[in-house]
Amino acid sequence: xxxxxxxxxxxxxxxxxxxxxxxxxxxxxxxxxxxxxxxxxxxxxxxxxxxxxxxxxxxxxxxxxxxxxxxxxxxxxxxxxxxxxxxxxxxxxxxxxxxxxxxxxxxxxxxxxxxxxxxxxxxxxxxxxxxxxxxxxxxxxxxxxxxxxxxxxxxxxxxxxxxxxxxxxxxxxxxxxxxxxxxxxxxxxxxxxxxxxxxxxxxxxxxxxxxxxxxxxxxxxxxxxxxxxxxxxxxxxxxxxxxxxxxxxxxxxxxxxxxxxxxxxxxxxxxxxxxxxxxxxxxxxxxxxx
Amino acid sequence: xxxxxxxxxxxxxxxxxxxxxxxxxxxxxxxxxxxxxxxxxxxxxxxxxxxxxxxxxxxxxxxxxxxxxxxxxxxxxxxxxxxxxxxxxxxxxxxxxxxxxxxxxxxxxxxxxxxxxxxxxxxxxxxxxxxxxxxxxxxxxxxxxxxxxxxxxxxxxxxxxxxxxxxxxxxxxxxxxxxxxxxxxxxxxxxxxxxxxxxxxxxxxxxxxxxxxxxxxxxxxxxxxxxxxxxxxxxxxxxxxxxxxxxxxxxxxxxxxxxxxxxxxxxxxxxxxxxxxxxxxxxxxxxxxxxxxxxxxxxxxxxxxxxxxxxxxxxxxxxxxxxxxxxxxxxxxxxxxxxxxxxxxxxxxxxxxxxxxxxxxxxxxxxxxxxxxxxxxxxxxxxxxxxxxxxxxxxxxxxxxxxxxxxxxxxxxxxxxxxxxxxxxx
Numbered sequence: 001x002x003x004x005x006x007x008x009x010x011x012x013x014x015x016x017x018x019x020x021x022x023x024x025x026x027x028x029x030x031x032x033x034x035x036x037x038x039x040x041x042x043x044x045x046x047x048x049x050x051x052x053x054x055x056x057x058x059x060x061x062x063x064x065x066x067x068x069x070x071x072x073x074x075x076x077x078x079x080x081x082x083x084x085x086x087x088x089x090x091x092x093x094x095x096x097x098x099x100x101x102x103x104x105x106x107x108x109x110x111x112x113x114x115x116x117x118x119x120x121x122x123x124x125x126x127x128x129x130x131x132x133x134x135x136x137x138x139x140x141x142x143x144x145x146x147x148x149x150x151x152x153x154x155x156x157x158x159x160x161x162x163x164x165x166x167x168x169x170x171x172x173x174x175x176x177x178x179x180x181x182x183x184x185x186x187x188x189x190x191x192x193x194x195x196x197x198x199x200x201x202x203x204x205x206x207x208x209x210x211x212x213x214x215x216x217x218x219x220x221x222x223x224x225x226x227x228x229x230x231x232x233x234x235x236x237x238x239x240x241x242x243x244x245x246x247x248x249x250x251x252x253x254x255x256x257x258x259x260x261x262x263x264x265x266x267x268x269x270x271x272x273x274x275x276x277x278x279x280x281x282x283x284x285x286x287x288x289x290x
Numbered sequence: 291x292x293x294x295x296x297x298x299x300x301x302x303x304x305x306x307x308x309x310x311x312x313x314x315x316x317x318x319x320x321x322x323x324x325x326x327x328x329x330x331x332x333x334x335x336x337x338x339x340x341x342x343x344x345x346x347x348x349x350x351x352x353x354x355x356x357x358x359x360x361x362x363x364x365x366x367x368x369x370x371x372x373x374x375x376x377x378x379x380x381x382x383x384x385x386x387x388x389x390x391x392x393x394x395x396x397x398x399x400x401x402x403x404x405x406x407x408x409x410x411x412x413x414x415x416x417x418x419x420x421x422x423x424x425x426x427x428x429x430x431x432x433x434x435x436x437x438x439x440x441x442x443x444x445x446x447x448x449x450x451x452x453x454x455x456x457x458x459x460x461x462x463x464x465x466x467x468x469x470x471x472x473x474x475x476x477x478x479x480x481x482x483x484x485x486x487x488x489x490x491x492x493x494x495x496x497x498x499x500x501x502x503x504x505x506x507x508x509x510x511x512x513x514x515x516x517x518x519x520x521x522x523x524x525x526x527x528x529x530x531x532x533x534x535x536x537x538x539x540x541x542x543x544x545x546x547x548x549x550x551x552x553x554x555x556x557x558x559x560x561x562x563x564x565x566x567x568x569x570x571x572x573x574x575x576x577x578x579x580x581x582x583x584x585x586x587x588x589x590x591x592x593x594x595x596x597x598x599x600x601x602x603x604x605x606x607x608x609x610x611x612x613x614x615x616x617x618x619x620x621x622x623x624x625x626x627x628x629x630x631x632x633x634x635x636x637x638x639x640x641x642x643x644x645x646x647x648x649x650x651x652x653x654x655x656x657x658x659x660x661x662x663x664x665x666x667x668x669x670x671x672x673x674x675x676x677x678x679x680x681x682x683x684x685x686x687x688x689x690x691x692x693x694x695x696x697x698x699x700x701x702x703x704x705x706x707x708x709x710x711x712x713x714x715x716x
Contacts, residue, residue: 041399041400042374042377042378042400043377043378043400043401043402044377044378044380044382044400044401044402044606044607045378045379045380045607046380046401046606047400047401047402047606048401049401067685124549127549128549131546131549132544132546147545147546148546150546151490151545151546153693237489237490237491237492237493237547238491238492238493239492240490240491240492240547240688241490241545241688241692241693242492242685242688242689242692242693242695243492243685243688243689254681257371257374258368258370258371258494258677258681259494259675259677259678259681260374260396260399260400260675260677260678261678
């Protein structure tokens with residue numbers, strides 16, 4: 001019994017998830033780390049291939065690759081736009097929805113629909129909206145950017161950041177709505193009695209009260225953003241124009257699967273995981289501090 | 291001790307997962323001699339599927355003990371990714387009738403392909419059927435890991451209606467030199483349509499439908515890489531690049547990916563396509579076809595172009611390879627090649643296609659010029675790191691020709707240096 005601990009039933013109940021984590025998460029992650037230190041390519045079962053240890057060669061190749069540098073710069077631009085925009089809009093809209101008297105259910109569903117719609121379908125709509133002769137440029141008329149949004153090296157990544165913000169917003173609004181249910185109404189009443197304006201009540205009561213939710217929203221937005229793939233793959237035709245919207249995960253796909261260099265892709269993936277962990281940790285320390 | 295069980299579970303999981311990597315393979319000589327049922331994959335193109343099903347039915351009728359099970363290539367981003375994954379998993383079929391020549395070096399490196407030369411008379415069979423063109427499909431070790439099957443030699447398709455609207459001769463348009471092509475393109479743009487609309491996106495294979503056909507024509511049939519050296523950083527490559535750059539700089543070819551079929555939707559007056567387009571556009575567009583242009587306007591009978599071929603390869607997971615080899619010969623016989631031509635309009639990679647199937651070309655004269663062109667095709671180079679080489683070239687092309695961020699000479703010189711290194715296998 002000691003082998004199974006004091007609560008063997010608990011061990012049995014948690015075993016499926018533990019196995020799931022081991023097979024789906026721990027093993028691939030460990031294998032990726034191993035690959036990143038070896039000269040590795042995918043081979044047929046039974047094929048006699050050598051995978052020699054190459055030390056930090058793959059990491060050196062990743063860190064000196066101009067395409068990788070550009071991808072990380074692109075993702076930085078994406079995060080700088082997407083994370084604050086997501087957090088701010090989600091909070092403001094959640095507060096507004098929380099107070100809405102009419103059509104609350106409709107509005108909640110309306111915000112949530114893009115989140116549950118397949119990216120491929122939504123990307124198709126955005127392509128029609130943002131191409132040179134699309135609706136957005138037709139409305140803007142002479143103010144339309146030239147080159148157009150998705151083929152403009154300065155606008156492609158910001159457009160993707162706005163697209164992802166719009167698509168994910170419904171989920172983050174729901175998180176904030178749940179957090180808002182836990183804010184005591186007495187706090188608002190006290191603030192009102194003290195003469196606080198609507199803005200002061202929002203800034204001094206709502207924002208601090210939902211800080212744990214904000215920490216979660218920021219970290220989730222950060223992780224989702226760092227794993228950006230579908231949008232540059234579909235919306236800008238494989239990271240275009242000229243690599244201006246390539247993301248690290250898109251580069252991993254191109255190098256690892258298309259070009260048969262999974263060792264390079266693994267090293268890039270490990271660096272991405274470390275980067276996200278560090279930024280998420282810093283975020284958490286900054287946002288959750290009291 | 292409390293951590294013993296989780297540790298044991300993790301160890302077992304890792305061992306099981308690692309174990310998945312170790313089986314399969316089998317003895318190659320034994321597999322080469324074995325006969326029995328086999329599985330094949332076919333392209334999901336409707337016309338090819340129809341041909342494949344009829345071919346399989348014909349084989350199965352006569353070989354009940356060596357029946358073929360055919361299925362479409364499973365869905366994925368690209369067929370090559372699906373096949374690569376199947377090789378790694380050890381569940382690739384015996385034959386795939388849609389193997390891209392550009393992917394063969396990678397599949398070979400993975401240990402996923404069977405050298406066809408290991409079967410008696412195979413090299414001779416390929417040489418007799420395909421002639422000298424077959425040499426382009428040999429791997430650097432001198433062996434055939436793919437059976438040259440069919441090509442779609444690309445030409446310039448043009449829309450007669452849009453040409454007439456722009457005041458151009460719609461029956462015999464002057465498109466043989468770069469200057470003539472650009473003059474026509476400017477008139478087309480003035481009439482409100484894009485002249486030509488190749489995908490300006492950065493996927494590695496897009497250069498097969500803009501730069502490469504014209505480079506093959508301009509250089510009298512050079513491949514992108516020959517004798518381990520990049521060929522595009524040459525006067526011919528520069529001329530082709532300058533031609534396309536003019537089209538992009540003047541807005542004659544849009545820089546934005548079209549969300550659909552620009553030629554079919556009549557948004558572009560020209561397209562670079564193979565004979566498959568005849569059935570696709572049919573009567574929807576009144577079209578004509580001419581060879582790709584060259585700087586000096588070479589005669590049509592001297593023009594070479596990209597083959598856009600798809601081949602058949604035998605995969606090492608196959609346990610009944612003797613049957614697979616017989617099926618391969620059956621499926622590429624004169625009779626089955628004729629059926630393929632009939633059902634798909636694609637050109638079997640065999641010598642003298644027009645002379646071999648005269649009745650077909652009498653009934654379908656539109657296909658004749660593609661059959662003539664099929665005799666003068668250039669394949670992608672069969673070199674290590676093939677896909678990485680094409681991506682390197684595409685990036686340089688995109689950077690300099692399409693978006694003009696770097697002089698063509700600098701971009702091509704940098705890419706050539708990297709390509710030389712990749713082609714050497716490092």
